[in-house]
Amino acid sequence: xxxxxxxxxxxxxxxxxxxxxxxxxxxxxxxxxxxxxxxxxxxxxxxxxxxxxxxxxxxxxxxxxxxxxxxxxxxxxxxxxxxxxxxxxxxxxxxxxxxxxxxxxxxxxxxxxxxxxxxxxxxxxxxxxxxxxxxxxxxxxxxxxxxxxxxxxxxxxxxxxxxxxxxxxxxxxxxxxxxxxxxxxxxxxxxxxxxxxxxxxxxxxxxxxxxxxxxxxxxxxxxxxxxxxxxxxxxxxxxxxxxxxx
Numbered sequence: 001x002x003x004x005x006x007x008x009x010x011x012x013x014x015x016x017x018x019x020x021x022x023x024x025x026x027x028x029x030x031x032x033x034x035x036x037x038x039x040x041x042x043x044x045x046x047x048x049x050x051x052x053x054x055x056x057x058x059x060x061x062x063x064x065x066x067x068x069x070x071x072x073x074x075x076x077x078x079x080x081x082x083x084x085x086x087x088x089x090x091x092x093x094x095x096x097x098x099x100x101x102x103x104x105x106x107x108x109x110x111x112x113x114x115x116x117x118x119x120x121x122x123x124x125x126x127x128x129x130x131x132x133x134x135x136x137x138x139x140x141x142x143x144x145x146x147x148x149x150x151x152x153x154x155x156x157x158x159x160x161x162x163x164x165x166x167x168x169x170x171x172x173x174x175x176x177x178x179x180x181x182x183x184x185x186x187x188x189x190x191x192x193x194x195x196x197x198x199x200x201x202x203x204x205x206x207x208x209x210x211x212x213x214x215x216x217x218x219x220x221x222x223x224x225x226x227x228x229x230x231x232x233x234x235x236x237x238x239x240x241x242x243x244x245x246x
Contacts, residue, residue, distance in 0.1 A: 034191075040178050041165040044083045078203045079166050079175065087208045088179060088194050090160040090219060098152040107143040160221065162192050174199055177214075188225035194218065 079086035164179030174197050181192040196214035203209050211217055222228075233241075 034180070034182060039180075040167040041180070044165050044167045046083075078200065078205070078207050079177075080200055082166050082169055084166045085163050085207075086166070086177065086198075086203055087206075088162050088164050088177070088211060088214070089208055090158060090162070090194070090211045092156055092158040092211070094157075095155045096152065097154075099150070101149045103147045105143075105145040109141050158221065160192060162194055164194055170197070174215075188223055188227045190223045191220075193220040 162179045164177040166175045168176040178195045183190045196217040202213040
């Protein structure tokens with residue numbers, strides 16, 4: 001028995017240590033930035049790009065203003081291939097308010113009596129207890145009433161801009177993008193992540209795209225650090241919230 005209790009205590013200590021590892025990164029120091037090498041963005045930008053002109057076999061005239069490359073005066077500088085960068089504009093200003101009210105009432109009454117049935121009720125009344133009679137054999141009354149009110153009010157406002165990288169060009173021409181941004185203020189790290197799929201024709205001439213034109217958009221804006229740790233409940237409290245039924 002003591003050995004079993006000792007093993008359980010060791011396991012509990014290991015669980016607590018693993019849970020604290022997430023906060024050990026910024027214990028007494030600012031949170032570390034996430035590594036940029038090895039990410040999908042980094043791999044996409046390290047790959048070879050397409051030629052700058054539409055006719056690679058013809059000698060290029062770098063002084064010409066009418067070349068077909070992206071660096072020319074009238075060239076299309078929008079992101080179109082793996083490794084290109086575009087700007088995602090996130091401007092969410094939504095407000096929703098829903099209110100409904102329902103009311104329902106119903107009443108019913110049923111009465112059944114057999115005062116005359118070949119004289120049988122009168123003979124039966126003689127044998128029934130005092131006060132009982134078949135004159136009003138069955139009487140049913142019912143009523144129900146229901147009333148409900150509900151309302152929903154929601155408002156969201158978020159304005160952000162982030163540079164994302166084209167990490168893949170799908171066979172149908174749709175671009176898969178991924179972007180991340182980290183800003184460290186004192187001991188708190190604010191991070192913004194965005195992924196999704198965009199059509200090249202939805203990208204503006206300024207090489208920007210709004211969030212509402214991104215399919216399967218995944219936008220995350222949060223933080224990590226000392227302030228976030230204080231705002232989050234402890235692991236023990238979270239476990240109790242999941243287990244306790246009250």
